[in-house]
Amino acid sequence: MKKEILRMENVISEDPNMTNLDNFNIHMFQGEILGLIGVNDYGKDVLVNLICKNTPIKFGRIYFSNVLVNSYHYSDGSDNKVYVIDQESKLINDLTVTDNVFVLRKGFKKYIISEKVLGIQLNQLLKELEVTLEPKAVCMDLTEYERCVAEVLKAVIQGVRLIIVNDLSNILSADDFQNFKKLLIKMAKKNYSIIYIGNHHEEIFPICDRAVLMQDGRIIKVLDKKEMSDEKILPYTISLKDTQPAIKNKDNKDTIYFHNISTSYLNKVSFSIQAGECIVLYDKSSKLQLDTVNFLSGEQELASGVIELGHKILNPKKMYRYFGSEIVVIGEDALSSMLFYDMSYINNFCFLLDKKTNRSNITEKVKRSIQLEYYKELGNEVYANDLRELDKKSLYNLIYYRVHLLNPKIVFVVQPFSNADMYVRSHIIHLIRILKRKGIAVVILAVSISDSLYVADRLLLLEEGTIKEEYFPDTFSQIRISD
Numbered sequence: 001m002k003k004e005i006l007r008m009e010n011v012i013s014e015d016p017n018m019t020n021l022d023n024f025n026i027h028m029f030q031g032e033i034l035g036l037i038g039v040n041d042y043g044k045d046v047l048v049n050l051i052c053k054n055t056p057i058k059f060g061r062i063y064f065s066n067v068l069v070n071s072y073h074y075s076d077g078s079d080n081k082v083y084v085i086d087q088e089s090k091l092i093n094d095l096t097v098t099d100n101v102f103v104l105r106k107g108f109k110k111y112i113i114s115e116k117v118l119g120i121q122l123n124q125l126l127k128e129l130e131v132t133l134e135p136k137a138v139c140m141d142l143t144e145y146e147r148c149v150a151e152v153l154k155a156v157i158q159g160v161r162l163i164i165v166n167d168l169s170n171i172l173s174a175d176d177f178q179n180f181k182k183l184l185i186k187m188a189k190k191n192y193s194i195i196y197i198g199n200h201h202e203e204i205f206p207i208c209d210r211a212v213l214m215q216d217g218r219i220i221k222v223l224d225k226k227e228m229s230d231e232k233i234l235p236y237t238i239s240l241k242d243t244q245p246a247i248k249n250k251d252n253k254d255t256i257y258f259h260n261i262s263t264s265y266l267n268k269v270s271f272s273i274q275a276g277e278c279i280v281l282y283d284k285s286s287k288l289q290l291d292t293v294n295f296l297s298g299e300q301e302l303a304s305g306v307i308e309l310g311h312k313i314l315n316p317k318k319m320y321r322y323f324g325s326e327i328v329v330i331g332e333d334a335l336s337s338m339l340f341y342d343m344s345y346i347n348n349f350c351f352l353l354d355k356k357t358n359r360s361n362i363t364e365k366v367k368r369s370i371q372l373e374y375y376k377e378l379g380n381e382v383y384a385n386d387l388r389e390l391d392k393k394s395l396y397n398l399i400y401y402r403v404h405l406l407n408p409k410i411v412f413v414v415q416p417f418s419n420a421d422m423y424v425r426s427h428i429i430h431l432i433r434i435l436k437r438k439g440i441a442v443v444i445l446a447v448s449i450s451d452s453l454y455v456a457d458r459l460l461l462l463e464e465g466t467i468k469e470e471y472f473p474d475t476f477s478q479i480r481i482s483d
Contacts, residue, residue: 002029002030002032003029003030003065004027004028004029004030004063004065004066005028005029005030005032005064005065005161005162005193006026006027006028006051006062006063006064006162006193007026007027007061007062007063007066008024008025008026008027008050008051008060008061008062008063009025009060009061009062009063010023010024010025010059010060010061011023011024011025011050011057011059011060011061011062012024012057012058012059012060012072013043013046013050013057013058013217014058019217020042020043020046020217021043021046021047021050021057021217021218022043022216022217022218023060023218024043024047024060024217024218024219025218025219026212026219028193028195028210029193030161030191030193031188031189031190031191031192031193032188032193032194032209032210033184033185033188033193033194033196033207033208033209034193034194034195034196034208034209034210034211034212035196035197035198035204035205035207035208035210035211035212036195036196036197036198036204036211036212036214037198037199037200037201037204037211037212037213037214038197038199038214038215038421038422039213039214039215039220039236039421039422039423040215040216040421040422040423040424041392041421041424042215042216042217043214043216043217043218044197044214046217047214048084048164048166048197050062050070051080051082051162051164051195052079052080052082052084052164053077053078053079053080054069054070054075054076054077054078054079054080055070055075055077056075057070057071057072057075058072059072060072064080064081064162065161080162081158081159081160081161081162082160082162082163082164083151083154083155083158083160083162083163083164084163084164084166085148085151085152085155085163085164085165085166085168086165086166086167086168087166087167087168087170087171089139089147089151090151090154091139091142091147091150091151091154092139093138093139093140094138094139094140095138095139096135096136096137096138096139097122097133097134097135097136097137097139097142097150097153098118098119098122098135098136100139100150100154101122101150101153101154101157102118102121102122102157118135119135119136122135122153123135125153125156125157126153129152129153129183129186129187130186131149131183133146133149133150133153143176144171144172144176145172145173145176145179145180148168148172148180149180149183152183152187156192160192161191161192161193162192162193162194162195163184163187163192163193163194163195164194164195164197165184165194165195165196165197166197167197167198167199167419168180169198169200169203169418169448170332170415170418170419170447170448172286172447173284173285173286173447174284174285174447174448175284175285177447177448181206181207184196184207185207188209196208199417199419199420199421199422199425200417200425200450200451201228201230201233202450203448203450205228205229208225208228209225210222210223210224210225211223211228213233213236215236220236221233221236237422238422238423238426241454242433242454242455244433244437254274254275254310254439255272255273255274255275256272256273256274256307256308256309256310256409256410256441257270257272257307257308258270258271258272258305258307258308259305259306259307259308260304260305260306261295261302261304261305261307262302262303262304262305263291263292263294263295263300263302263303264287264291264300264303265285265287265288265290265291265465266288266291266292266465266466267464267465267466268304268305268466269305269462269465269466269467270305270467271460271467273410273441273443274441275409275439275440275441276436276437276438276439276440276441277436277441277442277457277458278432278436278441278442278443278444278455278456278457278458279441279442279443279444279456279457279458279459279460280443280444280446280449280452280453280456280458280459280460281443281444281445281446281460281462282446282447282449282452282459282460282461282462283445283446283447283461283462283463284447284463285447286447287465288445288447288462288465289332289414289415289445289447292412292445293329293331293412293414293445295316295319296319296323296327296329296412297319297320297323297329298318298319298320298323301316301317302316309322309326309327309409309410310409324352324355324356324406325352325355325356325406325408326408326409326410327408327409327410327411327412328352328403328406328408328410328411328412329411329412329413329414330399330400330403330411330412330413330414330416331414332414332415332418333418333419334396334399335392335395335396335399335419338399339387339395339398339399340387341387341388343387344384344385344386344387345381345382345383345384345385345387345390345398346367346370346371346382346383347367348387348398348402349370349374349382349398349401349402349405350362350366350367350370350405351402352402352406353405353406356406356407370405371383374401374405377397377401378394378397378401381394381397381398392420392424393423393424393427396424396427396428396431397431400428400431400432400434400435401431401434403435403440404434404435404438404440407438407440408440409440409441410440410441410442410443411435411440411441411442411443412443412444412445413432413442413443413444413445414445415445415446415447415448416428416432416444416452417448417450417451417452425451429451429454429455432444432455433455436455442455444456449479453473453476456473456476457472457473458470458471458472459471459476459479461479
């Protein structure tokens with residue numbers, strides 16, 4: 001008989017402004033990998049916090065290993081034996097893997113620490129899990145994958161039986177992501193229970209024993225392994241098909257050429273892209289993203305190759321001249337890296353416009369004119385003074401319509417669907433299509449192709465810094481990514 005690890009019955013959780021969990025029900029067993037797909041982000045953070053810590057709830061009960069630990073009658077604020085692995089490291093960077101795994105934990109009371117003994121214990125654990133990690137490595141030098149492995153080890157040593165993995169797909173390369181999923185499967189076989197939280201069913205289904213769909217703070221569908229298919233989840237998804245007329249390509253004079261581009265990672269990469277076209281550059285290594293952004297911004301010189309933009313050869317040593325005007329990059333985690341939350345919406349909107357127009361500053365009259373121009377698309381948000389009061393869709397509007405205003409020849413978008421729920425992903429696709437219709441060439445730098453193909457006119461598959469295959473929409477179904 002399966003041993004139950006977690007059960008949440010009719011849980012209602014509120015803060016002063018809203019209900020976060022609404023009649024929430026879930027249960028899972030020992031050795032099970034339970035996938036959780038957020039149709040929207042509503043209530044997910046509260047759920048994770050409640051599983052970890054017994055804070056007050058308005059209604060319902062929560063059980064761990066058949067023991068009532070939290071209810072609407074009484075919440076003692078105690079911690080449950082749960083470990084969360086997410087995008088933020090819980091390791092101390094200046095200490096070694098061994099120190100983080102063994103020493104920095106509750107209940108460790110030894111005053112004299114034998115590094116040799118701890119090293120032997122760690123190596124034994126690594127051998128059991130069939131993973132490789134240098135015990136003496138300083139954690140600041142670890143890759144994201146190695147950091148995640150170290151946190152799994154830390155969870156094991158702490159005696160945790162339930163591990164929550166929260167949205168790691170966008171910080172791990174495709175290869176590392178596959179290896180980490182294999183590690184989680186090994187953990188499940190050793191009777192550890194895992195809640196695997198992600199935003200896309202294509203990411204969740206291959207690894208999970210069951211999957212649940214969460215929307216507006218409640219579970220709306222439970223799928224067993226045999227039910228995990230595109231057909232079963234289709235009724236709960238949003239159509240991402242383009243209902244607008246096909247975008248006609250411009251004349252060849254608008255074509256942008258990348259000739260024999262070489263960096264520390266890229267090796268003589270050549271391709272062209274037309275105005276209004278979208279190309280996905282897919283590479284399982286995250287090195288593609290870093291190298292591309294670095295040479296476009298002028299932080300790293302090209303080893304060889306040139307970019308031809310509108311029959312003009314760009315000076316590879318002065319790429320910074322074109323960055324932010326002719327060439328724009330929408331970085332990963334754009335809501336954090338591309339917005340200034342102490343500035344108003346319109347001042348954010350006009351950022352870099354001075355460089356594009358060669359003006360020393362943008363007058364208030366120009367700003368008012370821009371507000372009027374974009375009001376019919378953006379509504380009252382264009383007059384917002386505090387970005388913190390806007391939802392994710394409005395913030396993404398600001399980022400993509402700013403590019404629309406700048407009207408560059410080409411925009412590079414890094415992992416556009418990272419940290420986005422189903423509704424936000426649909427909106428980002430809509431925004432990319434708006435850029436295409438204005439005649440802006442779009443290049444998506446991706447380590448995961450989920451959703452990117454809805455806006456792509458071509459996909460270029462790269463391996464080890466070189467283009468291996470080219471796919472068009474009628475052959476997207478034939479894309480084969482080697483493990």
